[in-house]
Amino acid sequence: MPHDHRHETEQEGRAAEELSPRDKLEKMVEYWLHHNEEHARSYRDWANRARALGDQEAGEILDQLAHEAVLANGALARLLRLLTAHPASR
Secondary structure (H helix, E strand, O other), rough: OOOOOOOOOEEOOOHHHHOHHHHEEEHHHHHHHHHHHHHHHHHHHHHHHHHHOOHHHHHHHHHHHHHHHHHHHHHHHHHHHHHHOOOOHH
């Protein structure tokens, strides 16, 4: 299941090249949060498929990957709260 790995962003019509480095960082963190959620869903889906094929160990590994993506999102969410709570001078 292919998905888009482009890392450009736009903010209210402004091209990514026009964003400040701080704005780019915030947008990238938002992107990574969403992207990790997609990966976690995919890992869980494939874990279930692996189990349906009789491969319990593969299912466990994929579930672990999903869990790690969720943990990474916890750190990313904390980072985004930090960035938005203490905006830099723009």
